[in-house]
Each structure stands twice: as C-alpha cells, then as structure tokens.
Amino acid sequence: MSKLRFWLATIIETCLRMLPIPARTGLVPVGNPGPDSPVLLTCNFDLTVRRVKRALQGIDCWLLVANSRGVNVWCAATGGLLSNHDVISVLRTSGIEKKVNHRQVILPQLAATGVEGKAIRQQTHWRVIWGPVEATDIPAFLAASQTKTAAMRQVTFSWRRRLEMAVAWGFPISLVTAVVVWFVWRQALWPLVALVWAVSLLVFLAFPLYERFLGGGGKHRGFVIFDFGQYGVPLVLWGIVIAGAVGWGWVSGALDGVYVLRWGLASLVVVALVSMDLMGSTPLYKSGLHEDRLLQVHLDTELCKGAAFCEDVCPRNCFTVDHTRRLATRPRADACVQCGACLVQCPFDALSFSTPDGGTIPPDVIRTYKLNLMGKRLQRAEVGDQ
Ligand code: SF4
Numbered sequence: 009m010s011k012l013r014f015w016l017a018t019i020i021e022t023c024l025r026m027l028p029i030p031a032r033t034g035l036v037p038v039g040n041p042g043p044d045s046p047v048l049l050t051c052n053f054d055l056t057v058r059r060v061k062r063a064l065q066g067i068d069c070w071l072l073v074a075n076s077r078g079v080n081v082w083c084a085a086t087g088g089l090l091s092n093h094d095v096i097s098v099l100r101t102s103g104i105e106k107k108v109n110h111r112q113v114i115l116p117q118l119a120a121t122g123v124e125g126k127a128i129r130q131q132t133h134w135r136v137i138w139g140p141v142e143a144t145d146i147p148a149f150l151a152a153s154q155t156k157t158a159a160m161r162q163v164t165f166s167w168r169r170r171l172e173m174a175v176a177w178g179f180p181i182s183l184v185t186a187v188v189v190w191f192v193w194r195q196a197l198w199p200l201v202a203l204v205w206a207v208s209l210l211v212f213l214a215f216p217l218y219e220r221f222l223g224g225g226g227k228h229r230g231f232v233i234f235d236f237g238q239y240g241v242p243l244v245l246w247g248i249v250i251a252g253a254v255g256w257g258w259v260s261g262a263l264d265g266v267y268v269l270r271w272g273l274a275s276l277v278v279v280a281l282v283s284m285d286l287m288g289s290t291p292l293y294k295s296g297l298h299e300d301r302l303l304q305v306h307l308d309t310e311l312c313k314g315a316a317f318c319e320d321v322c323p324r325n326c327f328t329v330d331h332t333r334r335l336a337t338r339p340r341a342d343a344c345v346q347c348g349a350c351l352v353q354c355p356f357d358a359l360s361f362s363t364p365d366g367g368t369i370p371p372d373v374i375r376t377y378k379l380n381l382m383g384k385r386l387q388r389a390e391v392g393d394q
C-alpha cells in the first residue's frame with residue numbers, strides 16, 4: 009500500500025473509528041517467513057491490521073488476523089468480542105500449524121483482558137507471549153528476544169491518541185448536527201459544526217488538566233467527578249442553557265416558538281456531545297466506568313507464586329515481582345485503571361477485585377463478564393448473586 013493510500017485510509021478510518029471496520033481474517037505472510045519465523049496475532053480492525061503490517065515492514069514473520077468483529081484489540085478483548093475461542097479458531101483453521109515448527113504466538117498485550125494465555129495453552133499447546141502495547145514497539149520487542157521494557161507495557165493517552173479520539177468523536181456528531189440543523193436553522197450550520205469540533209478537541213486535548221486539577225487522584229485519576237447521578241448532569245446543563253436562551257430572548261424581544269426550538273435543538277446537540285459516555289470518556293459526570301473505578305485489586309500473598317504474568321500484562325505497570333521471594337508487589341497500585349487483565353491472567357487466582365462495600369469479585373467473574381461498549385461490566389446485584 010502506498011504512503012498516500014495508507015494515510016488516506018487512516019484519516020477515513022479515524023473519522024469512522026466508532027464503527028467496526030473489519031479486515032479479512034486468517035494468515036498473512038509478512039516478508040519472506042519460514043518455519044522458524046515468529047508468529048504474531050492481531051485483531052481484525054482494519055486500522056490496526058494496516059498499522060501492524062506497517063510496523064512489521066522489513067521483518068519476516070507470520071501474522072494471524074483473528075476475528076474481533078472489526079473492533080480494536082482493547083475494546084474487543086474487554087468487551088468479549090475477541091475471546092479464547094477467536095484465538096483458538098485462527099490458530100487451528102489458518103494453516104499456521106503446518107507452516108512453523110514451533111508453538112509460540114505473540115499476542116498484543118491489550119488482549120490480556122479477554123484472552124486467557126493459560127486456556128490457550130491447555131487447549132492448543134500454543135504458548136502465548138504478550139507483546140508490546142504499541143505495534144510500533146514490535147521490532148524492538150523482537151530484537152530484544154521478545155522481552156518488553158516497562159515503557160512497552162505502559163498505556164499512555166498521548167496527545168496523538170487524544171487527537172484521534174477527538175476526531176472519532178467530532179466527525180459523526182458534527183455530521184448529525186449538520187443534518188439536523190440543515191432543516192431547522194440553516195444559517196447556524198457552520199458555526200454549530202465548528203462548535204462541535206471545538207468542544208470535541210477541548211474535551212480530549214484537555215484530559216491531562218482534568219487529572220491535575222479535577223481528577224482527585226487515586227481511584228478517580230483522569231476523570232472529573234461531578235456525581236449528580238449518571239444521567240442528571242446533561243439534563244441540568246441543558247436546562248441551564250435553555251433557561252439562559254429564554255431569558256436572553258425575553259430581554260432582546262426575540263422570544264418566540266421558532267427561537268426556542270432552534271436554541272433547544274442546538275444546545276441539545278452540544279450538551280449530548282459533551283456528556284456522551286464513551287467507555288468513560290465523558291468529562292462531565294460519573295460514567296458507567298466509575299463504578300469499576302471504585303474497585304481495588306486485592307493480592308492474596310498465600311496464593312501468589314511469583315509467576316509475573318500480572319507484571320507482564322498490566323498496562324499501568326502497577327506490579328513489580330520480587331523474584332527472590334517469588335511474590336508480586338504493587339508499588340504503583342494508585343495507577344490502576346481496573347482493566348482486570350492481571351486477574352484474568354494470574355494462573356493461581358491470587359488476584360481479585362474488592363468492592364467499596366467489602367465484597368469480592370473473584371477472577372472467574374471477571375473472566376466471564378465483559379464490559380459493554382458503554383463501560384458497564386456487571387451490576388452490583390449480579391456481583392451479589394455470585
Ligand atoms: S499475582 Fe498471580 S500472576 Fe502475579 S506474580 Fe502472583 S501468581 Fe504470578
């Protein structure tokens with residue numbers, strides 16, 4: 009694929025990033041691979057597949073594209089769309105077993121929330137090695153005998169990623185805004201579209217400021233907490249805007265039905281935009297993910313054998329394993345984002361979640377229940393039912 013086509017496709021797919029965009033699944037030879045070449049696996053989100061292939065340029069290897077329903081690795085694995093079944097399926101049906109003389113497959117680290125390395129090994133005899141978070145780190149990972157630095161394990165919300173999210177958020181909503189406003193208030197179309205883009209960019213590019221000034225640190229790191237209940241804040245905000253618009257219309261003498269309808273629709277679009285809960289990305293109110301953010305990882309030191317899977321898959325580098333005592337420690341526990349990857353991978357079930365009311369969510373529940381795309385893992389009542 010030429011550079012121009014790559015970047016054009018990247019821009020289009022970033023604009024449509026909220027939609028699943030599936031690539032063809034199966035086995036892709038990269039370069040001139042042989043029986044000893046490494047085997048890597050990724051999801052079938054087209055943008056990811058193209059980025060991984062680009063990162064692998066100049067390396068001879070086999071790339072397996074597993075069916076994640078066209079969704080990116082972290083969302084698919086956490087949401088149950090990239091599971092043990094999908095990994096086993098591509099290992100067994102792609103023909104890779106006849107192409108190589110080893111049984112080691114490198115999975116993206118962020119798949120660790122939904123794919124169990126131990127289960128894959130038990131069912132297929134393939135050993136799962138957790139690769140780096142970013143595809144661009146794969147060459148360095150391979151060159152270092154498939155070992156990762158702490159930086160390769162860490163998820164960061166860099167300005168590039170935030171910009172991508174702003175585009176992915178701003179594009180569809182500005183499109184909807186344009187269609188709605190075209191029928192009711194055509195003169196305001198461009199200013200409102202510009203406003204949607206400005207708000208989208210502001211919301212995402214200002215993320216570090218929430219963390220520093222409003223996030224509260226610890227459990228709520230990175231998220232603003234105006235806890236008016238999950239859906240109250242957008243309505244309160246919309247009410248204030250409408251009241252302000254009606255007040256202004258009264259004072260200026262412009263108040264009539266059309267005036268209220270226009271301002272009502274325009275302000276509804278903006279309020280809906282800034283309060284939409286996309287996997288906890290709303291800066292305005294307590295999103296579905298905040299319930300999970302009150303969970304604490306609990307380590308049972310009696311069960312821990314120092315196997316270090318937790319250290320290998322934690323995207324926040326919370327763990328350090330003391331190899332002399334064969335025991336995990338959590339010196340950076342505050343950085344935890346409750347993704348559950350460590351619980352899913354610990355082969356001895358030494359990790360669980362503690363709830364604020366003193367309850368426990370065992371690893372089997374986390375392995376079974378998945379986050380949906382609105383960030384809901386499971387209801388408290390369901391926890392009680394376990
Ligand atoms: S918590 Fe589990 S994965 Fe982590 S070191 Fe202990 S046994 Fe290994």
Ligand code: SF4
Nearest residue numbers: 322344345347348350
């Ligand atoms: S410690 Fe927290 S962030 Fe790290 S893997 Fe476990 S749940 Fe995820």
